[in-house]
Amino acid sequence: MPMRFDLTDMQLMVNVASAMSLTKGAEYSFLSLPAASNRVKNLESALGTALLYRSSQGVTLTPSGEAFVRHARIVLRQLEHLRGDLQEYAAGVKGVVRICANTTAMNEFVPAALERYLVDHPDVNIELRERLSYQVVKAVAEGAADIGITAQDSGASLEFLPYRSDRLILVTHAAHPLASAKTHAFADTLDYDHVCLFESSAIHSFLLKAAEDSGRLLRVRVEVGNFETSCRLIAAQVGIGVVPESAARRYEQVMPLKLIPLTDAWALRRLHICVQSVDRLPAFAQELVTQLLQDAAAESPAQGLP
DSSP: OOOOOOOOHHHHHHHHHHHTTHHHHHHHHHHHHHHHHHHHHHHHHHHOOOOOEEEETTEEHHHHHHHHHHHHHHHHHHHHHHHTGGGGTTTTOOOEEEEEEEEHIIIIIHHHHHHHHHHOOEEEEEEEEEOOOOHHHHHHHHHHHSSSEEEEOOTTTTTEEHHHHHHEEEEEEETSGGGGSSBBBBGGGGGGGGEEEEETSSSHHHHHHHHHHOOOOOOOEEEESSHHHHHHHTTTTTBBBBEHHHHHHHHHTTTTTEEEESSSSSGGEEEEEESSSSGGGGGGHHEEEEEEEHHHHHHHOOOOOO
């Protein structure tokens, strides 16, 4: 007898896996916790294997659960693609594009493109997540994201399209002791307090790792939500910071800042758009990729970030 799968069960398991919480997974699936728990138990019974490890700290996927969620994401993505391809014929059906991007893309490049795209595509919703570059590639490879923007240029048998570049640069107050040099290595900055983006941001995690690789600690004095606030506090001599040059150049015009190139190889990265296959994206997602590439081509080359 063929096994039957319920799309609600698939979406529930995907949501539980994303949240690592049955309670949150139920909430995201618009189910009560008892109903969600019952669905998972019935699914486990039908499959003859446990999908979740349950503990007082929450839930994690068993190996069987990981396999189920991986395939469920593929099925749900294909259904989303089907809806997208039929969208122009089915009034009221909305498409969803899931994007993972690193910090520079999230803050500097993606918002303007999405502003225009969403105006032109009122029936499309966007799910946007910030991740480290390797996490972006992993999300696209696993089907958790449709489009990724990353500093990597290969991996996981994905398609990588050249997008933009941007440089991470040291920003100090004009009177700071480091301001007199023409260049600095990142290690030179670790004796001073830093103004950083929030701990949850990809760039914060990247800089912590870069400091660790130097055998040092990153001295974080304050965490802020965006590059403008970061530059304002640097201008107020609260600390120094590592900021994408494309952002720092804007604020240099109106604040007493000094921009100093970093000599570390990782300071300059080329950004790529990655997808499993452009041709297999739904039409509305292909149009977003085209919008991103056209915006990049229309502007002078910027500079790269992890």
